[in-house]
Amino acid sequence: MRINDLDQHHQRHLNNGITNNHRNNCFRNLQIYFFFAFKSDQRQTLKNDSTFLSFSLFCSVKCFSFLLFCLGSIYSYVVLDFCIWKQKKTKTNNTNLSFSSPLPLSFFDTFQMEKFEVDACKNWIETNNFHTIALQVPDEDLDKIQDLIDSLQKAVSFENIEFFLVGDGCSPCCNDLLNAQYCQAQGLIHFGHSCLALSNHDNQQTIPIFYVFYQQSLP
Amino acid sequence: MFSISNLYRKSFKNDRELTSLFHCSSEDAVQYLSTVNERSSLVFYDPCYQNAIENYSKTVASSHLIFSKINTENLTDESTFSLYGRSVQLPIPLDPSNYSIIFISSSNASLNNFALYFHAYDFQ
Numbered sequence: 001m002r003i004n005d006l007d008q009h010h011q012r013h014l015n016n017g018i019t020n021n022h023r024n025n026c027f028r029n030l031q032i033y034f035f036f037a038f039k040s041d042q043r044q045t046l047k048n049d050s051t052f053l054s055f056s057l058f059c060s061v062k063c064f065s066f067l068l069f070c071l072g073s074i075y076s077y078v079v080l081d082f083c084i085w086k087q088k089k090t091k092t093n094n095t096n097l098s099f100s101s102p103l104p105l106s107f108f109d110t111f112q113m114e115k116f117e118v119d120a121c122k123n124w125i126e127t128n129n130f131h132t133i134a135l136q137v138p139d140e141d142l143d144k145i146q147d148l149i150d151s152l153q154k155a156v157s158f159e160n161i162e163f164f165l166v167g168d169g170c171s172p173c174c175n176d177l178l179n180a181q182y183c184q185a186q187g188l189i190h191f192g193h194s195c196l197a198l199s200n201h202d203n204q205q206t207i208p209i210f211y212v213f214y215q216q217s218l219p
Numbered sequence: 220m221f222s223i224s225n226l227y228r229k230s231f232k233n234d235r236e237l238t239s240l241f242h243c244s245s246e247d248a249v250q251y252l253s254t255v256n257e258r259s260s261l262v263f264y265d266p267c268y269q270n271a272i273e274n275y276s277k278t279v280a281s282s283h284l285i286f287s288k289i290n291t292e293n294l295t296d297e298s299t300f301s302l303y304g305r306s307v308q309l310p311i312p313l314d315p316s317n318y319s320i321i322f323i324s325s326s327n328a329s330l331n332n333f334a335l336y337f338h339a340y341d342f343q
Contacts, residue, residue, distance in 0.1 A: 173328075173332070193265070193266070193267060193325065193326075193329065194266055194304075195303070195304070195329075195332050196266060196289070196303060196304020196305070197304070211266065211289075213265075213266040213267045213269060214267055215267055215268075215269065215270045215271070216267045216268060216271065216325070217271050218248070218249050218268060218271040218272070218275060
């Protein structure tokens with residue numbers, strides 16, 4: 001071995017020694033940190049039990065990493081979902097009413113769609129075998145009519161089903177039977193608050209009505 | 220008739236002044252219903268409280284509270300009092316001296332509509 005090689009060998013050995021000493025010091029500090037977490041009578045037992053301390057450190061790091069991963073996933077999902085919801089809302093406002101949305105329902109949309117009770121509407125439509133339905137929604141929910149029709153079309157097993165939007169002929173709480181009959185609708189689904197005015201008096205020609213009241217809870 | 224301070228009283232100006240309607244929030248309604256123990260009360264409500272009232276009536280067993288049912292059909296049964304799309308089964312004939320009327324509304328407009336129907340019924 002030449003002198004230069006010998007120097008390099010010593011230098012490498014010296015570096016390894018410093019690195020190992022440094023690692024040992026760091027690990028000893030961590031040992032002290034975990035060491036004081038135990039009672040005095042247990043300290044002596046755990047003093048030389050480096051396996052237990054290493055395992056504790058390993059579990060802590062893994063749990064922290066998993067927690068960070070979960071938080072990151074939730075944050076990404078919420079941000080992405082909000083972007084989809086925002087894009088759909090912008091598109092709806094720009095195109096007025098377009099009944100074929102390529103974007104899926106976001107979490108925010110799904111949360112807002114629960115009040116429409118789509119399953120109950122679907123059961124009512126299929127039970128009565130209706131193929132032409134008039135929908136009446138309050139003004140504040142007109143921006144959700146696209147998602148509502150999409151949901152109903154997906155839910156109902158019929159293929160040739162038509163939906164008409166009515167409600168501009170009367171106040172929102174009353175049934176717009178006149179426009180529903182102009183559409184030759186077989187049934188009317190009324191969403192939101194209703195005055196529950198009778199629809200079968202004075203020999204007026206009428207159609208079946210299904211009410212979705214937007215249920216609220218008592219405190 | 221009632222001395223509930225936190226309820227906004229809306230009275231009919233009929234001759235006898237026996238009939239009163241109460242406009243109250245849902246919080247006040249629940250609190251008030253728990254205190255009724257004297258006269259029989261017909262409890263009408265906005266349809267948005269249908270599920271909540273049905274659950275409440277199952278948990279609270281009071282002979283003084285008679286809860287209405289949402290019903291939009293005309294009923295010919297005389298023991299059933301139908302008003303404004305709501306029906307109640309009457310244990311004794313409808314008389315203002317026997318019943319108080321409670322309407323749990325979600326808005327002032329809803330109460331006014333109910334009052335109009337109620338007044339048109341000429342409940343005196």
